[in-house]
């Protein structure tokens with residue numbers, strides 16, 4: 001074990017050519033600030049018995065729509081979430097979906 005070969009690696013072989021990234025297109029529309037619908041209507045508390053309101057924050061299949069889509073504030077989103085879960089238990093809204 002005396003003949004240790006110490007061959008340096010070629011520098012060029014290590015770097016594969018990458019295709020150039022496409023330049024990012026600037027946004028055409030400024031994102032509109034969403035306003036919580038329940039805050040705008042001055043609804044302080046979402047009750048599970050207000051099925052009309054609760055259903056408007058769900059899909060047709062019964063999923064709760066995200067805040068990103070509805071624009072609901074954190075407080076109201078929590079109330080909606082609770083109301084939906086109560087209504088699912090009461091089989092007003094479906095569990096599946």
Ligand SMILES: [Zn+2]
Nearest residue numbers: 036039073076
């Ligand atoms: Zn709100």
